[in-house]
Amino acid sequence: MSGAAGTGQGWRAWLVSDAPHSARQARLGEIYRFGRALARHPLALTGLAIILLLVLVAALAPLLAPYAPSTQHLLDRLQAPSARHWLGTDELGRDLLSRLVYGARLTLGIVALVTVISAPLGLAIGCMAGYAGGWPDAALMRLTDVFLALPRLILALAFVAALGPGIENAVLAIALVAWPPYARIARAETLALRRSDFIAAAQLAGASPARIVLRHIMPLCLASVIVRVSLDMAGVILIAAGLGFLGLGAQPPAPEWGAMIAAGRKYMLDQWWVAAMPGIAIAVVSLGFNLLGDGLRDVLDPKQR
Amino acid sequence: MSRTRISAALRLTASVVLTLFGLLLATFLIARVVPIDPVLAVVGDRASAETYQRVRGELGLDQPLYVQFWRYLVLVAHGDFGRSVLTRNLVIDDIVRFLPATIELATTATLIGVALGIPLGVVAAARQGRSADHVIRVVGLVGYSVPVFWLGLMALLLFYAELGWAAGPGRLDIFYEDSVAPVTGLILVDSALAGDWAVWRSALHHLVLPAGVLGYFSLAYISRMTRGFMLEQLGQEYIVTARAKGLRERRVLWRHAFRNILVPLVTVVALSYASLLEGSVLTETVFAWPGIGSYITGSLLNIDMNAVLGGTLVVGTIFIALNLFADLLYRRLDPRTR
Numbered sequence: 001m002s003g004a005a006g007t008g009q010g011w012r013a014w015l016v017s018d019a020p021h022s023a024r025q026a027r028l029g030e031i032y033r034f035g036r037a038l039a040r041h042p043l044a045l046t047g048l049a050i051i052l053l054l055v056l057v058a059a060l061a062p063l064l065a066p067y068a069p070s071t072q073h074l075l076d077r078l079q080a081p082s083a084r085h086w087l088g089t090d091e092l093g094r095d096l097l098s099r100l101v102y103g104a105r106l107t108l109g110i111v112a113l114v115t116v117i118s119a120p121l122g123l124a125i126g127c128m129a130g131y132a133g134g135w136p137d138a139a140l141m142r143l144t145d146v147f148l149a150l151p152r153l154i155l156a157l158a159f160v161a162a163l164g165p166g167i168e169n170a171v172l173a174i175a176l177v178a179w180p181p182y183a184r185i186a187r188a189e190t191l192a193l194r195r196s197d198f199i200a201a202a203q204l205a206g207a208s209p210a211r212i213v214l215r216h217i218m219p220l221c222l223a224s225v226i227v228r229v230s231l232d233m234a235g236v237i238l239i240a241a242g243l244g245f246l247g248l249g250a251q252p253p254a255p256e257w258g259a260m261i262a263a264g265r266k267y268m269l270d271q272w273w274v275a276a277m278p279g280i281a282i283a284v285v286s287l288g289f290n291l292l293g294d295g296l297r298d299v300l301d302p303k304q305r
Numbered sequence: 306m307s308r309t310r311i312s313a314a315l316r317l318t319a320s321v322v323l324t325l326f327g328l329l330l331a332t333f334l335i336a337r338v339v340p341i342d343p344v345l346a347v348v349g350d351r352a353s354a355e356t357y358q359r360v361r362g363e364l365g366l367d368q369p370l371y372v373q374f375w376r377y378l379v380l381v382a383h384g385d386f387g388r389s390v391l392t393r394n395l396v397i398d399d400i401v402r403f404l405p406a407t408i409e410l411a412t413t414a415t416l417i418g419v420a421l422g423i424p425l426g427v428v429a430a431a432r433q434g435r436s437a438d439h440v441i442r443v444v445g446l447v448g449y450s451v452p453v454f455w456l457g458l459m460a461l462l463l464f465y466a467e468l469g470w471a472a473g474p475g476r477l478d479i480f481y482e483d484s485v486a487p488v489t490g491l492i493l494v495d496s497a498l499a500g501d502w503a504v505w506r507s508a509l510h511h512l513v514l515p516a517g518v519l520g521y522f523s524l525a526y527i528s529r530m531t532r533g534f535m536l537e538q539l540g541q542e543y544i545v546t547a548r549a550k551g552l553r554e555r556r557v558l559w560r561h562a563f564r565n566i567l568v569p570l571v572t573v574v575a576l577s578y579a580s581l582l583e584g585s586v587l588t589e590t591v592f593a594w595p596g597i598g599s600y601i602t603g604s605l606l607n608i609d610m611n612a613v614l615g616g617t618l619v620v621g622t623i624f625i626a627l628n629l630f631a632d633l634l635y636r637r638l639d640p641r642t643r
Binding site for chain 2: 143146147151153154161234241245248258275276282291
């Protein structure tokens with residue numbers, strides 16, 4: 001490093017250097033370039049802001065919500081939005097804003113759980129198939145194709161119907177139909193990596209196939225899978241809300257947004273806000289994920305620009 | 306026919322058969338994990354142990370799983386999905402009755418999506434990076450983000466309850482119900498065939514909102530894909546040549562670039578139709594539209610598994626068939642794949 005280190009200019013030169021001296025410098029440089037590209041993308045930044053806001057709201061729910069989410073005030077039922085209840089109250093006199101704020105936790109939880117189940121599953125299947133080749137590859141990929149060719153929402157509905165309604169089963173059903181795209185991507189990446197020198201070196205050093213897949217291949221497939229996951233999150237939120245709306249997801253009194261719309265449906269003609277507010281929340285959050293995913297794709301894949 | 310074409314056809318057939326097999330296996334296994342004892346559902350919980358065992362044998366539940374699966378395949382091949390607990394009809398009869406409404410809805414919605422989505426996509430590509438492009442992009446992204454059932458409810462509230470521009474839930478005004486003999490099951494077609502224009506108008510009035518809501522989602526998808534395809538073409542050298550020749554931009558766009566995206570676009574439209582069939586499940590619930598989606602969700606809530614799985618199977622099969630159709634059409638239209 002030259003004497004310019006420490007000034008803004010020097011750091012930038014160090015980060016974007018064509019000849020990084022260490023793996024860490026290369027990685028930090030990549031993150032920096034990625035961040036710069038993303039920062040030039042106003043829609044993606046808007047998306048990121050929405051998601052950060054969602055995380056913040058979910059984390060600080062008890063501080064932000066003016067009322068408890070499930071406390072009923074039957075005298076105040078179906079109140080229009082006012083200074084006391086910014087978004088109005090529902091059919092049991094519960095404050096809608098508070099329920100939306102707590103509902104952010106459920107939405108975020110569902111998205112996180114589905115991701116935690118489906119991404120590693122797809123990653124493992126794709127990497128194994130790609131590395132093993134031959135008949136395991138053919139078998140696993142046919143399985144993936146079958147899942148990809150089936151209608152996701154309907155299959156998820158049938159799964160939940162069989163397992164019984166509830167938020168855990170909804171998560172499980174969504175995860176079961178969400179993994180195939182990740183397997184496809186991970187396999188494609190693995191195929192590209194399989195013949196590289198560093199894999200050959202690991203093989204020569206006596207690393208077991210399991211070790212090679214886990215330690216050398218999977219980490220490199222992670223980036224593309226993460227992008228795809230972020231693209232899918234809006235879809236996950238919408239399916240979860242749909243299940244909630246049909247009464248198959250979170251059960252009352254949980255403030256799940258889809259279920260809240262279903263509850264507000266009965267009062268829609270005179271008290272529109274009960275059904276309208278949760279829908280706006282769902283739309284804003286999934287728009288956030290879509291904007292970010294769209295931007296990520298622009299930044300990472302120059303062909304799409 | 307060349308050897309490579311035959312082997313491609315064989316591979317395609319094999320993959321379709323495999324996918325159908327996967328769908329059947331999925332519905333079969335789902336039926337097995339339902340926490341309801343199918344024997345008790347038949348005999349009731351006061352039956353004697355002998356009756357229980359006899360019925361269990363009759364239903365084939367004492368057989369190994371693969372034998373049960375084979376029996377299931379044979380039944381499905383004969384169109385026998387069992388009887389619905391809720392409607393007490395054979396599930397296949399119910400499906401035949403409910404399916405046309407869904408097809409009418411999904412087809413109209415796709416037409417709306419094509420008619421609006423393609424021009425929007427072309428305009429967005431032509432004005433890439435300008436404000437028109439951004440507006441169209443956001444319109445599309447909102448379509449990807451709004452829950453379809455919520456949009457349906459809000460559309461009902463605004464256009465039916467407040468403004469009175471469109472008719473409310475259902476397929477027809479109540480006094481027109483069953484007034485035209487079903488030929489195709491598509492009310493717009495049937496009433497036109499019968500020359501009963503009052504019914505036709507009522508049907509259209511009822512169709513506008515659900516088809517518009519569903520069509521918006523189709524529009525979002527189609528405009529986005531059209532934009533991508535067009536951008537790819539507009540970067541090609543023949544476009545530069547066409548412009549250098551002094552052709553007007555409109556002609557460059559529609560006669561030169563657009564013609565070349567027709568093939569992939571046909572695939573996109575078929576895929577969009579398939580996804581609308583799925584999207585109609587939630588839309589139909591909101592609009593009390595008596596289609597297969599309402600049938601499936603209604604059965605779900607009553608754990609009427611024969612109906613749910615029969616419906617899943619039929620929608621899944623149509624879904625697979627549309628995917629296949631898109632694939633075949635693509636091969637047929639694109640000379641490079643021959």
